[in-house]
Amino acid sequence: MRLISPELLTTLDLTHVQYRPDDPYGAYLALVTLAPVLILTSYVAVFLVRREVVYLNALLGQVVTEIVNGKLKRYIKQARPTEFLGLGYGMPSSHAQFCGFFVVFWTCHLLFHRPDRKARMSHHVDSFVFVLLIWLFGVLTCYSRVHLYYHTSLQVLVGGTIGSIIGALYYAATEAFVRAAPAGSVVHSARHFFYTNSLSRALHLRDGGMAWEDAGAAAEYATWFSKMTASPGGILTNGSLACHVRMMLLALTQADDCDAVKGAFSVGCAIAVPALQLADPEAPIESLHDVEPRALTTGFSREFPGNTHAEECAIEKLARYCVRTPGGQGGAAIDMARSRAPIRLLLYTTMEPCSERLSGNKPCVARILETNAQPMYTTCKWLAKLAASIPENAGVSPVAADDLLRPVRIDVVLQGVPEPDDFVKCVGQRTLRMHGIHVVTVTPESSPSAIGVSLPNLASVPIAIDTQQPTGWLREACLCMARKGHKDA
Ligand SMILES: [Zn+2]
Incomplete structure (x- = not known):
């Protein structure tokens, strides 16, 4: 009994590639011609790792294209260039149609899906490079079908064109149209439901483009970079410590002092130095x-004349004080100080330092980076004198090491709340982290009494403790404070 013999077998067309052994490009083009198989497996692999639904959608689109191709082939019934290469009909080429879809779908995605039209130049450049690579790859795959005698040029051209048209229509219908649906529409609600139902949430399904201009790649990288380089921060960057909460409350009382205006946030800031x-x-x-932390200077929004920010005022006060450091004016002394270990400071701000200002003034992130790049120079003794003069440090006498001139460096930025998108999209945290500054959101572990801090009496925004959510009070207070005077006319 013969269960199997050569004439009973057939070949899976997508994977069976033949070429002339004396063709110097044959083996390479045979590999290229396997592209559809590689792409299909890549979709599955990338989806499993990233959980971005767009890969699943593209996979579905490719399957639809293949079904359309099969129907067209059986309808047109045009033979291939040879009888022995490839199975079934040749018009239109299914490889070319596959690649047409692939190339157009991903070109659209790379060029149009970003919600932020003002994306940085580097994004445009890398999109352009990827688009170029995708087209090269698609064209090469199509060419391989002709070179290896599986299709005529016309069959490839028609296949590529049909694939491209399906790719464009499919992208428009399933991605662009869905993404652009206005809030309140059926499509918008359906999409919302799709991403928020418990199954999708359990599987972590997402569309990164909804939240970030680059699907979150930069934010993820910044978090990774900050964790990788976080070694010296250690305990300084533990945002739940009561001492950080106390300093944040000091910053909050500063914000309480500022006059509310409609077009800007009300923020408070304190710069401190760790006792050691x-x-x-x-x-x-x-x-x-x-x-x-021993407080050194404080600041609040619009404290100095003009549209000044809290961080700006606190840094300016520190600079004015440091400049008067005894013996700190000479060029030679500063040259010597350059190589000494910096005095590491903590900057507390009730809201994420701004990365962009509608007024065109220098953003606080730039000021903080500048403070580190062109540091002020002072001595521990001189700073200890400043700390002793601040009422918040009453009761502790700072111990100073010596009067050697050293650079100061803002090492950790501790924020009460990230900046909401009321005016501009803030990328302050991300930018600071990319420059090696630790950014921590101060989050108390529990209610003020439980962690042993007493609340200040704030005139503009009372601090409310929600017993259901006893860790959110500081965040809430910072946010309400920032927006004071924004609501009523
Ligand atoms: Zn600012």
Whole structure:
């Protein structure tokens, strides 16, 4: 009994590629011609890792294109250039149709899906490079079908054209149209339901483009970069410590002092130095006792004349003080100081430092980076004197190491709340992290009484404690404070 023999077998057309052994390009083009199989497996692999629904959608689109191709072939009934290469009819080429869809779908995606039209130049450049590569790949695959005698040029041309048209229509209908649907429409609600139902959430299904201009790649990279380089921060960057909460409350009382205006946030800021930095700038900060922040300067929105920001005012005050450091004016002394370990400072702000200002003034992120790039120079003794003069540090006498001139560096930015998108889209945290500054959102572990901090009396925004959510009070207070005076006319 013969269960199997050569004449009973057939070939899976997509994977069976033959070429002339004396053709120098034959083997390479045979590999290229396998592209559809590689692309289909890539879709599945990338989807499993990223959970971005667009890959699943593209896979579905490719399957639809293949079904259309099969029907067209059986309808047109045009033979292939040879009888022995390839199975079935040749018009239109299914490889070319597959590639046409692939190339056009992803070109549209790379060029049009970004909700942020003002995306940075680098994004346009990398989109352009990827589009170019995709087209090269598509054209080469189509060419391989003719070169290997599987199709005539016309069959490839027709296939490519039909695939491209399906790709464009499919992208428009399933991606562009769905993404652009206005809030309240059926499509918008359906999409919302699709992403928020419990199954989708369990599978972590997402459309990164809804939240970020680059599907989150830059935000993810910044988080990764900050974690990878976070080693010296340690305890300094633990945002739930009560000492950080206390300093944030000091910043909040500053914001309480500022006059509310409609077109801007009300923010407070405090710059502090960890106790140990004054006593020994080179010692690693390892315990809670080492952190104890000593306030140096404070600031609030519009404190200095003009449209000034809280961080700007606090940094300016520190600069004015440092400039008066005894013996700190000479060029030679500063040259010597350049190589010394910096005095690492903590900057507390009730809201994420701004990365863009509608007024065109220099954003706080740029000021912070500038402070580190062209540092001020001072001594521990001089800073300790400043700390001793601040009422918030009453009761502790700062111990200063010496009067050696050193650069100061803002090492950690501690924020009360990320900037909401009321005026501009803020990328402050991300930018600071990319420059090696730790950014921490101060989040108390529990209610004020439970963590042992007493609340200040704020005139403009009372701090409310929600017993259901006892960790959200600081965040809420910072946000309400920032928006004070924005609601009523
Ligand atoms: Zn600012």
